[in-house]
Amino acid sequence: MEQTVDVIIVGGGVIGCSIAYHLSKRGIKVRLLERGRIASEASSAAAGMLAAQAEFIDSVPLFDWARQSRAMFPALTADLQAHSGMEIGLVQQGLLRVATSEEDVLRYHAQAELQRQSGESAQWLSAQEALALEGTLASDVYGALYLENDHQVVAPSLTLAYASAAAALGAEIREHSEVQELLREGGRITGVRMQDGIHRCQQVIIASSIWSQALLRTVGYDLPLYPVKGECIAVRTNKPLIRRTIYTDNCYLVPKANGELLIGATVTPHTMQRHVTVGGILALMGVAERLIPSIRGATWIRTWSGLRPQTPQGLPYIGNHPELAGLMIAAGHYRNGILLSPLTGSVMADLVEGIELAADLTAFQVPAMRWSKDQEMTGVGI
Ligand code: FAD
Numbered sequence: 001m002e003q004t005v006d007v008i009i010v011g012g013g014v015i016g017c018s019i020a021y022h023l024s025k026r027g028i029k030v031r032l033l034e035r036g037r038i039a040s041e042a043s044s045a046a047a048g049m050l051a052a053q054a055e056f057i058d059s060v061p062l063f064d065w066a067r068q069s070r071a072m073f074p075a076l077t078a079d080l081q082a083h084s085g086m087e088i089g090l091v092q093q094g095l096l097r098v099a100t101s102e103e104d105v106l107r108y109h110a111q112a113e114l115q116r117q118s119g120e121s122a123q124w125l126s127a128q129e130a131l132a133l134e135g136t137l138a139s140d141v142y143g144a145l146y147l148e149n150d151h152q153v154v155a156p157s158l159t160l161a162y163a164s165a166a167a168a169l170g171a172e173i174r175e176h177s178e179v180q181e182l183l184r185e186g187g188r189i190t191g192v193r194m195q196d197g198i199h200r201c202q203q204v205i206i207a208s209s210i211w212s213q214a215l216l217r218t219v220g221y222d223l224p225l226y227p228v229k230g231e232c233i234a235v236r237t238n239k240p241l242i243r244r245t246i247y248t249d250n251c252y253l254v255p256k257a258n259g260e261l262l263i264g265a266t267v268t269p270h271t272m273q274r275h276v277t278v279g280g281i282l283a284l285m286g287v288a289e290r291l292i293p294s295i296r297g298a299t300w301i302r303t304w305s306g307l308r309p310q311t312p313q314g315l316p317y318i319g320n321h322p323e324l325a326g327l328m329i330a331a332g333h334y335r336n337g338i339l340l341s342p343l344t345g346s347v348m349a350d351l352v353e354g355i356e357l358a359a360d361l362t363a364f365q366v367p368a369m370r371w372s373k374d375q376e377m378t379g380v381g382i
């Protein structure tokens, strides 16, 4: 039996759920199809940092997007609460990018200067000043860059709240619903095929992270994406060890709204293996202990891993497919999908409505790359 709707979204991670929420707010009839549970992949593994300044050193295209998206969180928190009744654990304490060498000090000073020129708050703190803010920091740190607006949320809660708010606004959210292939009629995508039959729509939006590539290949196009595994740890202490996120290149510690302290994350490209390794945990705990020595007394809670979706250019694909009408993509948000989710959802909704976009998409264009089964056999394009 055929089932029709305005827009089909494939993928119930933070990106698909944000798009569903933004479209539903505008009265557009949406069906979101998720093969597992909502937030079952990267969007439940994420640390939830809104690290627009800590993770983007200078004015790469994503820096402006990141700042614009970060600014949407206070209003979004209230709106999601109003529609879903759910809290997303927004903690507005900022972040300390801690220097552990002279080289870090030079780098972070330069970073602070560039960010101040962009109108952002970025304050250099001596070691003494950093210790005055976070008394459990190791006394031999070289100082810290205080980014008072890099806040954090609870990533799975955000994703579930988007989905729940979208449902309250009329979206159909279907879990355990895997899309097997896209339906193509000439130069147009007209729907998707699932086990229960064909679902037709005006617009298909692929928000399926690294699995977006396999879906595009069902209609003869490619979309280069690869996984970057990240492992994390959660511990608990009787009294919070820190109030602000502590961030270095190799490890970050994020004090969550529920009292847990999240320690992340490893970076292992090109693997689909999800197991958490002893080596990964030792590496993270080694740096965490050097930064906050008293973490030795914390109680172990759990470990997990997730697959970040990365692209060869290091920029997500956001927008219309250049050759297939009726098809849009939002995938490849790598380390910042939580942070970038509000703006991505809002701009995708602008595109569906055909109105002026809230942000520039030039840097995030979807490539027009053909794909054939022969390439798979010869290994070309893998
Ligand atoms: P996903 O969450 O992976 O969702 C894609 C969904 O598509 C999945 O649920 C999958 O089941 C579904 N799907 C796939 N194929 C199909 C199909 N054929 N049919 C139906 N459904 C399908 N970002 C931040 O902003 N801040 C952070 O602090 C942060 N920390 C991170 C820490 C770690 C350890 C990791 C791994 C990531 C972190 N990230 C962070 C990055 C962030 O998690 C990702 O960028 C984001 O979750 C990607 O969202 P997504 O919706 O594109 O993908």
Ligand code: GLY
Pocket: 047, 049, 055, 230, 264, 265, 308, 334, 335, 336
């Ligand atoms: N943004 C943090 C991470 O991906 O680990």
